[in-house]
Amino acid sequence: MSDSLVIIPTYNEKENIEKIIRKVFSLAQSFHVLIIDDGSPDGTANIVKQLQNEYDGHLFLEERTGKQGLGTAYIHGFKWALKRAYAYIFEMDADFSHNPDDLLRLREACLPKTENGEPGADLAIGSRYVKGVNVVNWPMGRVLMSYFASMYVRTITRINIQDATAGFKCYRRIVLETIPLNKIKFVGYAFQIEMKYTVIKYGFKVIEVPIIFTDRTEGTSKMSTGIFREAFMGVIQMKVNSWFRNYDRKK
Template structure:
């Protein structure tokens, strides 16, 4: 039994799924993987079922009925994980924008350095983004600046989706309190962890845009973040937050 599991949400990732799973299992650390697939019509989950024969007791699959948002996919995965005995819980994309070799660096920040949340950060040391068009780089970079300005959160990459959480963070946050369903979900989790007093570290990583498959980004993702963050901040001002023990 491993103490660390990587949750990978998927929708139409047939071009990437086998390679990303193989890459995670190639690491020195014996990670487990949970794929949360939104009933991909391209056969992503069928490929995972095939791979389960190759990686018994290490590769797990949850198939949801439909695509209802990144946040809900992660919450589904987190609930599955918290029902088991994992201590370190990761978020990672399936498209190789997150380098599987960096998993051990995020783990070390929590396991060895004593942090509760380790974020694979694109912006803690300049701008470490490869193959993104400039307009998307600027949109992402200034979105994080905007979030920092509105919330006061001391994190450079607030929208990052490459993260290691200690179990107690997700247990304390209360997944039932999460309101965002798109990419702003990433901001909300970090904000709640910070408000609860958990120790957060940004680990510098290089983010590389996908070379296979289609991006899931659209304008509604950013509108949720822009307007939702203000509401989140206002709600937090009227909610008493008890620091974790």
């Protein structure tokens, strides 16, 4: 039984899904993988089902109807994980923009640091911007939009996170047990911002781990102007709503 679960939401990822699954299972650390597929018409879920025969007890699939959004997929995965004994729960994209090798570094950042007595991170973020700008194959306009989006988030929320929209993360179990997941409202880019903001508001320790982000080479990006619009307006709404919330830990 692995103590680590990698959650990968999918929609039309037939070009990538088998390769990303095999890569995760090839790592030195034992990981389980949960694919959450939103009714991909290209047969992504069928590929996962075939691989389940090979990775029985390690590869799991949850199928949903229609595109319900990235945020709801992760919330679904978090709740699935909390019903089981995982200590470390990861978010990762299916398209290799997140290097699976970095799962090991994110997990390491969350482990207890017994040598010096310092606790590990409660949330480790795979960060594109904590050490310069580490993005490969993105158009300059996309890089600038992402970089300044994080700057905008820091200005509004006052959280010191360099990569506020990052979607490559490792949570310790206690974080997801503490956060009221049903109160996380956003579904696109803003979901990633809202989760980080909420984790910090609850007083958990967050560390940014530098990674190199590489844009997908196969499949189609799910990014849209609507997602950016939700993030822009959502940050202000999230900040205002926080004035009326109690962030005391209950667990």
